[in-house]
Amino acid sequence: MSRGAAIAPFARAVYALVRRVPAGNVVTYGQVAAALGHPRAARAVGNALGQLSTPRARLVPWHRVINAGGRISERGDGDRGELQRHLLEKEGIRLRGHRVDLQRYRWEPGARTRSTVARR
DNA sequence: ATACTGACACGGG
DNA sequence: CCCCGTGCCAGTA
Helix, strand or coil: CCCCCCCCHHHHHHHHHHCCCCCCCEEEHHHHHHHCCCCCCHHHHHHHHHCCCHHHHHHCCHHHEECCCCECCCECEHHHHHHHHHHHHHCCCCEECCEECHHHHECCCCCCHHHCCCCC
């Protein structure tokens, strides 16, 4: 059926989970890794998101995944970071400096998807 | 098997 | 409060 590059199982699981992150909320790489049963594979999560192909990126809200410090991880290429920040703000997330208040916007995997935006 | 990441935690300044 | 460097780990190419 599908042709094109095979997607690694782990990466596939990452995409599936990230897809459930509601707009206006964020998760950390570590949270995603833990939810997948690999609490130490946070870096691999970042890898998977980095390998996201363009069509798939449309379905996967990669911008809602940030690091444990609440900051946007820069991959040497600054462009994506700017875009990510813009997308987050567009969803109603207020950044404090270059940081997101995880306390306020963090979404927990397993929580009801329609739980909407955390406020205040 | 080697090298390269979009990480995380911890310690020190 | 902030920033930076170090050690560690796991998955992908």
